Amino acid sequence: MQKAIRIIAVAGLALPIFLAAQSSSNVTLPQDKGADKVDVSKYPADQQKGYKVFTDKCSKCHTIARPINTTMTTAEWNRYVKRMMHKPNSGISDSQGKTIYDFLAYDQENRKDKNPSAFFKSLSDEEIEKLKAQQH
Numbered sequence: 001m002q003k004a005i006r007i008i009a010v011a012g013l014a015l016p017i018f019l020a021a022q023s024s025s026n027v028t029l030p031q032d033k034g035a036d037k038v039d040v041s042k043y044p045a046d047q048q049k050g051y052k053v054f055t056d057k058c059s060k061c062h063t064i065a066r067p068i069n070t071t072m073t074t075a076e077w078n079r080y081v082k083r084m085m086h087k088p089n090s091g092i093s094d095s096q097g098k099t100i101y102d103f104l105a106y107d108q109e110n111r112k113d114k115n116p117s118a119f120f121k122s123l124s125d126e127e128i129e130k131l132k133a134q135q136h
């Protein structure tokens with residue numbers, strides 16, 4: 001019985017710490033509500049492989065819909081992938097980052113740039129902070 005109480009107490013202390021660590025990414029952005037898949041069946045084989053790395057690595061902290069529905073220039077994607085890689089515990093190596101960037105650049109030019117109004121422009125830090133404040 002004593003032991004059970006101790007386990008519950010420890011779990012109770014750990015939960016807020018866990019939630020605090022997650023809180024930077026648990027905001028819902030408009031992009032999160034869009035499609036969560038890309039039809040890559042006509043993409044080159046390399047990009048189909050890249051898509052797998054992308055969906056695996058970029059869905060850890062937020063929805064995969066977020067990058068799938070965000071449109072930006074390829075130069076911005078280059079910077080953005082690095083920004084995501086440098087977040088604590090991103091779990092993305094340099095070579096995986098390169099593969100993911102190549103996929104995002106291809107997808108930008110061959111899917112998003114053909115129909116830009118179907119996608120969301122990336123939000124500024126201020127806009128993200130505002131959404132966080134509204135949602136908490």
Ligand code: HEC
Pocket residue numbers: 024025029057058059060061062066067070080081084085087088089090091092100121122123124128
């Ligand atoms: C370690 C956690 C983490 C991982 C892994 C991660 N992201 Fe993010 N991502 C975030 C957070 C947190 C935000 C909210 C904005 C910020 O804090 O930079 C975000 C925001 C975004 C946005 C929204 C941009 C905007 O301003 O509207 C895009 C797009 C994005 N991520 C793409 C990616 C891609 C592509 C990958 C894979 C290379 C990825 N993310 C992996 C944490 C992560």
